[in-house]
Amino acid sequence: xxxTIKDVAKASNVSIATVSLVLHNNExxxxxxxxxxxxxxKQLNYHPSRSAQGLVSRKTGNIGFxxxxxxxxxxxxxxxxxxxxSEFEARENDYYVLLATIKSSFKKGDPLPRFILxxxxxxxxxxxxxxEAFIESLLKYKMPIVFIDYVPPxxxxxxxxxxxxxxxxxxxxxxxxxxxxxxxxxxGEISHPSIRERLQGxxxxxxxxxxxxxxxxxxxxxxxxxxSRQNGYRSAEKLFLHNKDVxxxxxxNNATAVGVIQYLKDNNFNIPNDISLIGFDDIxxxxxxxxxxxxxxVPKVEMGTEAVQLLLNIIKTKNYTAKxxxxxxxxxxxxxxxxxxY
Amino acid sequence: xxxTIKDVAKASNVSIATVSLVLHNNExxxxxxxxxxxxxxKQLNYHPSRSAQGLVSRKTGNIGFxxxxxxxxxxxxxxxxxxxxSEFEARENDYYVLLATIKSSFKKGDPLPRFILxxxxxxxxxxxxxxEAFIESLLKYKMPIVFIDYVPPxxxxxxxxxxxxxxxxxxxxxxxxxxxxxxxxxxGEISHPSIRERLQGxxxxxxxxxxxxxxxxxxxxxxxxxxSRQNGYRSAEKLFLHNKDVxxxxxxNNATAVGVIQYLKDNNFNIPNDISLIGFDDIxxxxxxxxxxxxxxVPKVEMGTEAVQLLLNIIKTKNYTAKxxxxxxxxxxxxxxxxxxY
DNA sequence: TATTTTCAGTTAAACGTTTAACTAAAAAAA
DNA sequence: TTTTTTTAGTTAAACGTTTAACTGAAAATA
Numbered sequence: 001x002x003x004t005i006k007d008v009a010k011a012s013n014v015s016i017a018t019v020s021l022v023l024h025n026n027e028x029x030x031x032x033x034x035x036x037x038x039x040x041x042k043q044l045n046y047h048p049s050r051s052a053q054g055l056v057s058r059k060t061g062n063i064g065f066x067x068x069x070x071x072x073x074x075x076x077x078x079x080x081x082x083x084x085x086s087e088f089e090a091r092e093n094d095y096y097v098l099l100a101t102i103k104s105s106f107k108k109g110d111p112l113p114r115f116i117l118x119x120x121x122x123x124x125x126x127x128x129x130x131x132e133a134f135i136e137s138l139l140k141y142k143m144p145i146v147f148i149d150y151v152p153p154x155x156x157x158x159x160x161x162x163x164x165x166x167x168x169x170x171x172x173x174x175x176x177x178x179x180x181x182x183x184x185x186x187x188g189e190i191s192h193p194s195i196r197e198r199l200q201g202x203x204x205x206x207x208x209x210x211x212x213x214x215x216x217x218x219x220x221x222x223x224x225x226x227x228s229r230q231n232g233y234r235s236a237e238k239l240f241l242h243n244k245d246v247x248x249x250x251x252x253n254n255a256t257a258v259g260v261i262q263y264l265k266d267n268n269f270n271i272p273n274d275i276s277l278i279g280f281d282d283i284x285x286x287x288x289x290x291x292x293x294x295x296x297x298v299p300k301v302e303m304g305t306e307a308v309q310l311l312l313n314i315i316k317t318k319n320y321t322a323k324x325x326x327x328x329x330x331x332x333x334x335x336x337x338x339x340x341x342y
Numbered sequence: 343x344x345x346t347i348k349d350v351a352k353a354s355n356v357s358i359a360t361v362s363l364v365l366h367n368n369e370x371x372x373x374x375x376x377x378x379x380x381x382x383x384k385q386l387n388y389h390p391s392r393s394a395q396g397l398v399s400r401k402t403g404n405i406g407f408x409x410x411x412x413x414x415x416x417x418x419x420x421x422x423x424x425x426x427x428s429e430f431e432a433r434e435n436d437y438y439v440l441l442a443t444i445k446s447s448f449k450k451g452d453p454l455p456r457f458i459l460x461x462x463x464x465x466x467x468x469x470x471x472x473x474e475a476f477i478e479s480l481l482k483y484k485m486p487i488v489f490i491d492y493v494p495p496x497x498x499x500x501x502x503x504x505x506x507x508x509x510x511x512x513x514x515x516x517x518x519x520x521x522x523x524x525x526x527x528x529x530g531e532i533s534h535p536s537i538r539e540r541l542q543g544x545x546x547x548x549x550x551x552x553x554x555x556x557x558x559x560x561x562x563x564x565x566x567x568x569x570s571r572q573n574g575y576r577s578a579e580k581l582f583l584h585n586k587d588v589x590x591x592x593x594x595n596n597a598t599a600v601g602v603i604q605y606l607k608d609n610n611f612n613i614p615n616d617i618s619l620i621g622f623d624d625i626x627x628x629x630x631x632x633x634x635x636x637x638x639x640v641p642k643v644e645m646g647t648e649a650v651q652l653l654l655n656i657i658k659t660k661n662y663t664a665k666x667x668x669x670x671x672x673x674x675x676x677x678x679x680x681x682x683x684y
Numbered sequence: 685t686a687t688t689t690t691c692a693g694t695t696a697a698a699c700g701t702t703t704a705a706c707t708a709a710a711a712a713a714a
Numbered sequence: 715t716t717t718t719t720t721t722a723g724t725t726a727a728a729c730g731t732t733t734a735a736c737t738g739a740a741a742a743t744a
Contacts, residue, residue, distance in 0.1 A: 056698070072426070
């Protein structure tokens with residue numbers, strides 16, 4: 001039979017209310033009693049029933065984690081890492097995470113994940129781009145929502161974002177410092193705000209360094225048609241068609257970078273001797289990537305934990321202001337860039 | 343304010359017990375009343391409180407899904423697909439899925455996932471190989487467990503498995519049918535039972551076809567040292583060191599196959615003109631795979647749904663017999679094999 | 685000293701369901 | 715007709731917590 005608060009109360013000679021108060025570390029209970037009760041809790045291996053707690057406190061102890069099926073199944077485990085961070089942080093705070101995927105084709109009227117319909121959650125984390133129709137259906141539930149790596153085009157929500165602008169600057173400046181001027185930008189899905197911000201950073205860094213070749217001469221190639229790797233390959237193709245003098249490339253994410261590398265290899269360019277390359281994301285070390293890629297690291301797990309912290313804070317304080325957290329990125333130097341100064 | 347069973351009862355002029363009985367489709371309630379109550383439920387958008395249900399019925403409505411961190415983060419979204427299937431099937435049956443990852447370094451005494459400690463689940467699905475110490479810690483909770491793609495070395499549990507033997511036979515026979523005799527087997531982690539079974543199938547098929555070169559002449563290369571892709575590369579290296587006359591390769595999973603392809607390309611073998619290749623798994627169509635790989639498809643999503651069905655069945659019937667389900671595999675013909683008959 | 689305040693708890697109601705036991709009315713059997 | 719059975723519900727207890735309101739004793743204040 002399951003141990004209940006009554007068993008603990010009996011074992012420590014107090015009322016069940018006292019046990020409950022000890023559980024919540026209420027200051028009205030003396031240290032001595034707390035010690036005694038806690039000892040019984042340990043001895044009996046007692047854990048409060050979520051159902052009973054939920055019933056009376058009107059909190060479920062669940063937070064929802066939502067991501068599109070496509071993102072969840074991506075070969076680079078980006079959002080899975082984010083999830084891992086969230087799950088960890090939730091666990092630390094006695095919460096469960098209910099993971100639900102939605103289709104990126106979600107439209108108005110489509111069924112929402114169960115736990116939402118049943119209002120069986122205290123807050124939601126949404127990772128990555130999701131359909132607007134989904135967010136709209138969600139809003140009527142009036143629950144705290146925190147976005148990760150995405151800002152919906154309407155409304156104003158708390159969110160955890162990558163400092164993409166800073167990343168774009170960092171990557172580009174690194175190439176400039178290594179002596180490059182003819183730096184190309186190859187972007188994946190330019191429709192994603194993150195990629196746009198990285199491009200912004202790229203432009204800004206060039207401007208700051210008084211390098212004015214970034215516009216109008218085809219050094220910036222973006223493409224929405226293909227999936228990331230293929231995109232990199234095709235974009236590189238397009239780039240070199242008209243630009244024989246490119247010496248360095250900033251690929252706006254690493255899946256794209258892999259495509260670029262493939263193109264360069266197929267066309268007998270050596271990295272970094274002929275072309276230097278910097279990526280963005282720091283996805284799994286991949287045997288296929290040769291040479292090891294210099295890149296901007298995005299701390300994925302941390303994004304997940306930050307989002308949950310933010311969410312739990314909103315739940316606790318009921319302060320719904322749309323706080324935004326910019327996660328700092330970091331340059332990781334490997335071997336895909338050659339110093340050509342002097 | 344949240345809608346409760348009382349609101350529904352009032353709206354349909356019955357007692358709350360009646361509403362509850364309607365909810366469970368009890369035959370004691372007339373069709374007429376059922377209709378009326380259901381209408382009110384719809385109108386009020388009523389959903390029963392999980393907490394209240396859980397409290398009285400001693401069921402949580404949760405099932406746990408456990409996978410090692412390493413498997414969860416693998417670049418091939420194998421177990422994530424399995425999870426998707428489980429989540430879908432659970433949702434269909436009004437269950438939530440609590441996903442928890444554990445370290446593959448889990449040892450006795452390490453903390454278990456929260457929902458287990460708190461007994462907040464009705465059953466557990468374990469996907470992929472997990473540490474034995476973990477299973478042992480789990481056993482004292484005496485909850486239904488279903489394994490996917492893994493059988494622990496002790497005990498006897500219900501499980502959903504890939505028909506690896508059949509798959510190994512199918513793959514090898516396909517190569518034989520296309521005219522090959524010098525067929526090599528390149529296996530990933532031979533320590534995994536699945537790989538061993540595929541190897542068994544390979545040997546069996548060769549025997550059946552009266553091809554007796556499979557033993558002792560280095561056509562079977564297995565290796566546990568590296569990760570899958572690298573493994574494929576190194577194994578191919580090893581294979582061709584002593585076997586110049588290999589004409590076809592059966593790679594025991596597709597990540598390994600990718601490594602093999604890389605080796606073949608680096609050494610100017612053409613696929614399928616010089617070497618034919620068959621894989622196993624049918625992971626994500628990958629632009630990097632050229633030519634498109636003929637392979638054995640493993641229905642991953644289906645494995646997830648089957649496991650949940652099996653689990654829910656055990657929960658409902660309380661029949662704990664260790665039923666095992668072998669998921670049929672399927673040959674997917676693409677372009678990595680050339681017919682060399684006549 | 686008498687009164688008030690603080691301390692360290694306890695009592696009891698409430699949360700929203702399920703379900704065994706009960707019941708009143710209608711139908712079937714005697 | 716009376717008695718029994720069936721139908722279609724209702725009543726009320728129970729599940730395991732939280733927490734506002736209460737209490738009795740000890741400490742502080744007047």
